[in-house]
Amino acid sequence: MKKVCLILCLFGVISCFSQNKEVLYNFTSIPQASMVNPGADVSYKFYFGIPILSGISANLGSKSFSAYDLFADNGVDFNQKVRNVVNKSSRNDKVITNQQLEIFSGGFRIGGKESRSYISFGAYQEFDFFMFMPKDLALLALEGNKDYMGKSFNLGDLSLKAEVLSVFHVGFHKKISDKLVLGGRAKIYSSGANAVSTNNSGYILTNQTDGTPNIYNQVVSSNLELKTSGISAFTKDEYEGNIASDIAHNTFFNGSLGLGLDAGITYYFKDNLQFTASIIDLGFIKQSKDIETLTYKGTYQYQGANPDFLGSDDPEDVFDEFDKAIPRDTLHNKYTTWRPTKLYTSLQYSFGESRSDDDCNCRGQVNKRYKNAVGGQVFAMSAPRVPIAALTFFYQRNIFEKLDAKVTYTFDTFSNKNIGLGLSGTLGSFNIYALVNNVLEYKDVSKANSAAFQVGLNFVFQQKE
Numbered sequence: 001m002k003k004v005c006l007i008l009c010l011f012g013v014i015s016c017f018s019q020n021k022e023v024l025y026n027f028t029s030i031p032q033a034s035m036v037n038p039g040a041d042v043s044y045k046f047y048f049g050i051p052i053l054s055g056i057s058a059n060l061g062s063k064s065f066s067a068y069d070l071f072a073d074n075g076v077d078f079n080q081k082v083r084n085v086v087n088k089s090s091r092n093d094k095v096i097t098n099q100q101l102e103i104f105s106g107g108f109r110i111g112g113k114e115s116r117s118y119i120s121f122g123a124y125q126e127f128d129f130f131m132f133m134p135k136d137l138a139l140l141a142l143e144g145n146k147d148y149m150g151k152s153f154n155l156g157d158l159s160l161k162a163e164v165l166s167v168f169h170v171g172f173h174k175k176i177s178d179k180l181v182l183g184g185r186a187k188i189y190s191s192g193a194n195a196v197s198t199n200n201s202g203y204i205l206t207n208q209t210d211g212t213p214n215i216y217n218q219v220v221s222s223n224l225e226l227k228t229s230g231i232s233a234f235t236k237d238e239y240e241g242n243i244a245s246d247i248a249h250n251t252f253f254n255g256s257l258g259l260g261l262d263a264g265i266t267y268y269f270k271d272n273l274q275f276t277a278s279i280i281d282l283g284f285i286k287q288s289k290d291i292e293t294l295t296y297k298g299t300y301q302y303q304g305a306n307p308d309f310l311g312s313d314d315p316e317d318v319f320d321e322f323d324k325a326i327p328r329d330t331l332h333n334k335y336t337t338w339r340p341t342k343l344y345t346s347l348q349y350s351f352g353e354s355r356s357d358d359d360c361n362c363r364g365q366v367n368k369r370y371k372n373a374v375g376g377q378v379f380a381m382s383a384p385r386v387p388i389a390a391l392t393f394f395y396q397r398n399i400f401e402k403l404d405a406k407v408t409y410t411f412d413t414f415s416n417k418n419i420g421l422g423l424s425g426t427l428g429s430f431n432i433y434a435l436v437n438n439v440l441e442y443k444d445v446s447k448a449n450s451a452a453f454q455v456g457l458n459f460v461f462q463q464k465e
Contacts, residue, residue, distance in 0.1 A: 019059065019098040019128075020379045022392040022408050023422040023435040024454060025344055026276055029404045030424050030433045031107065031458050034120060036344060037278035038171050038183030039264030043116070046108035047431075047460040055102030055124065057454035059437075079142075086138045091157045093133040094388070094413060101125045102456070103166075116175035120185070123168045125251065128340060130383060131160035145206045155202035155222060159384050163337070165191040165285070166251045171262070181266040189258035189339070191285045192251025193230040196337055198384045200224050217303050222326050224296040227335050229256055229287035250289065258285030260339055271368050272350040274375075281339040293331040300325035341382045348375035354398075371398045379412075388413055402426040410437075420452075431458040 027033050028042045032055050049055065105122030109115055136153040145151070171185035202222040208215070230250050234243050260283020267275045300322050350370035377392040390412035397405050408420035415438065422435040436442075437452035 019096070019340065019342060019381055020388075020390050020392075020410070020412065021057070021435075021454070022377055022379060022390065022394075022410050023406055023420040023437065025377055025379075026346055026348065027396070027404070027406050027422055027424060027433075027435075029426070030431070030456070031105070031460060032102070032433075032454075032456060034107075034171065034173065034183065034264075035262075036280060036342075037264035037266070037276055038120075038173060038185045038262050039181050039266050039278060040173075040183070040276070041175070041181045041266045041274075042173075043175070043462075044107070044109070044118070045461045046106070047458055048106035049102060049104065049122070050457040050459070051104045052101065053457045054105050055100060055454065055456045057452070058099045059097055059452040083142055086135065086142060089133045089135055091133060091135040091154070092385070093135075094383070095129070095131040095133065096383075096388070097127070097129045099127040105458075107171075118173045120171040120173065121169065123166060125164075125166050127164050129160075129162045130340070132157065132385070134158050140204065145204070149206060149208045151205070153204040155204065155224060156200050158200045158224070159198050161196050161198060161337075161340075161384070163191055163194045163285075164247055164251055165189050165194075165255065167260075169262075179268045183264045185262040187260040187262070187281075187283060189260060189283060189285050190251060190253075190255035191229060191258065191287065191289075191337075192247045192249075192255045193228075194256070194285070194287055194337060195226065195228045195231060196335075197224070197226040215303075218301070220300040220322075220326065222296045222298060222300075226294045227287070227291075228293070229291045229335075230289055232292040233290050254289065256285055256287045256289045258337075258339075259283055272353075272370060274348040274350070275346070276348070277345040278343070280342040280344070282341050283339045285337050285339070286334060287337055288334045291332055291334060293333060293335070295329045295331065296326050297329070298326035338382070343380045344377065346375055346377040348373050348396075369398075372396070377408075408437075426460065429459050429461050431460045432456070433458075 021036050024030065024033055025036045026040060028040050031042070031044070031047045031049070034040050034042060035055075101124060103123040103125060105120070105124075107118055107120035109118050111117050134157040136157045137155070139148075140153045145153070167187050167189055169185050169187045171183060173181070173183035175181045200223060202224065203219075204221075205219045207217040230247070233239055234241075234246070260281055262278065262280045262282070264278035265276065269275065302321075350373040352371040354369055354371050373394075373396040375394060377394065379390040379392065381388045390410055392408050392410040394406060394408045396407075399405055403425045404423070406420075406422040408418075408422075410418040410420065412418065417440060418438050419440055420435065420437045421439050422433065424431065424433040426432075433454075433456055435454040
C-alpha cells in the first residue's frame with residue numbers, strides 16, 4: 001500500500017488542463033503547426049528549430065478548483081478549504097495536463113525546384129497526466145463514514161493515467177494539387193515512466209443494525225489495480241540514485257518502446273474556403289521495462305461493534321483478517337498502453353485578398369494570399385469513460401507582411417470563456433512565436449482554472465522564385 005500511496009501522491013498533486021492546441025492548429029506561419037496537422041498547407045525550402053527552444057508548451061489547470069481555493073490567505077482553515085473543494089466537485093471532473101519540450105526539429109523540400117514534397121523530422125519530450133476526481137475516496141478520507149451510514153463509497157472513482165516519454169518522428173507532406181494537401185508522420189515512443197489505474201471497481205459500505213446503535217455491518221469489496229513501468233525501482237528502500245536523472249535516462253535511452261502515426265489533410269473547396277482534418281498520436285507502447293502490477297482484490301465483511309483501532313484493544317487480528325480477505329498481489333506481466341489520440345477538424349473562410357512582396361507565400365496557397373480568415377475548429381481526445389471535446393471559433397489576421405495574429409474563443413469541459421491569442425513574426429529567416437490560452441484569467445493567475453502557453457524560435461528559409 002505504501003507504493004500505491006506514493007505514486008498517487010506524486011501524480012495527484014498536479015492540477016492540469018487539456019491537450020487541445022487550438023491556437024497553434026492551422027496557424028501555418030509557424031512550422032510547428034504541422035505537428036497538429038501533418039497535412040497543413042505550408043511551404044518552405046527548409047527550416048530548423050533552435051534546439052530546446054523551438055517548442056516549449058505547458059497546460060495547467062483544473063475544472064473543480066483553482067490555486068486560490070486552496071492557498072488564499074483569507075483566514076479559512078486549510079482542511080476546510082480542502083473539504084470545500086471536494087464537496088463542490090463531482091466524480092466526472094477531470095484533471096489533465098500535457099507538457100512538451102521539443103529537443104530538435106527540422107524539415108526540407110525534396111525533389112526539384114517545382115517539387116511540392118517535404119520531409120520533416122524531430123524529437124520531443126512529453127509528459128501526460130489524466131485523472132478523474134476521486135470524489136468518494138476523498139470524501140471518505142476527509143469525513144469518515146460516521147455520517148454516511150448506508151452510503152456506498154465507489155472505489156471505481158479512482159481512475160488515472162500518467163506517463164513520461166520521448167518521441168522520435170519522421171513526416172512526409174505533399175501538395176497533390178492546388179486543392180489538396182496530404183501528410184503523414186511515423187513515431188517511435190520511448191516511455192521512461194508509466195502508471196495506469198483505470199479499470200477499478202468496488203465499494204465500501206457501512207450499515208447500522210436497527211435497534212442496536214453500536215452494531216455495524218461493514219463491507220469492503222475491492223477490485224483495484226495499479227500498473228507501473230519504470231517506477232517500482234524508485235520505491236525500494238535500497239534505491240540510492242537520483243530519480244529525475246534516472247527517469248530522464250530511461251526516457252531517452254532505455255524506455256519501453258511503441259509505435260504511432262499522425263495523418264492530416266487540407267482541401268480547398270474554393271481558393272478562400274478551406275477544410276482541414278488530422279488525427280494525432282494513433283499509437284501504443286508495449287510497457288516492458290521495470291514492470292509491476294499491484295492488485296487489491298477480494299471482499300472483507302465485518303459485523304459487530306465498531307473496532308477500536310486506536311484504543312487498548314489489539315487490532316492485529318482485524319488487520320490479519322483484512323489482509324487475508326483482500327490480499328495485495330504483485331505481478332510482473334507486460335502490458336500495453338494506448339496514447340491519448342487527438343482529432344482535429346476545421347473550416348476556414350478567408351477574405352481581403354492582397355499581394356505579397358515575397359515570391360513565395362508560406363502561409364497558404366502560392367497564387368493568392370488573404371489578410372483575414374475566420375472559421376471554426378473541433379477537437380476531440382480519447383480518455384477513460386468518455387472522450388474530451390472542444391469547439392473553437394477563431395479570427396486570423398496578417399497584420400504586416402511577416403507578422404500574423406490569431407484570436408480564438410473556445411468552449412470545452414473546463415471553461416466557456418477561454419480566449420486565446422497567438423502571434424508569429426519573422427525577421428529575415430528568424431521566426432519567433434508565442435501562444436497563450438485563457439488570457440482573461442491572467443489578471444490573477446491564482447484564481448484561474450486553467451492557463452496554457454507555447455513559445456518557440458525557428459529559422460525558416462523560403463524558396464525565391
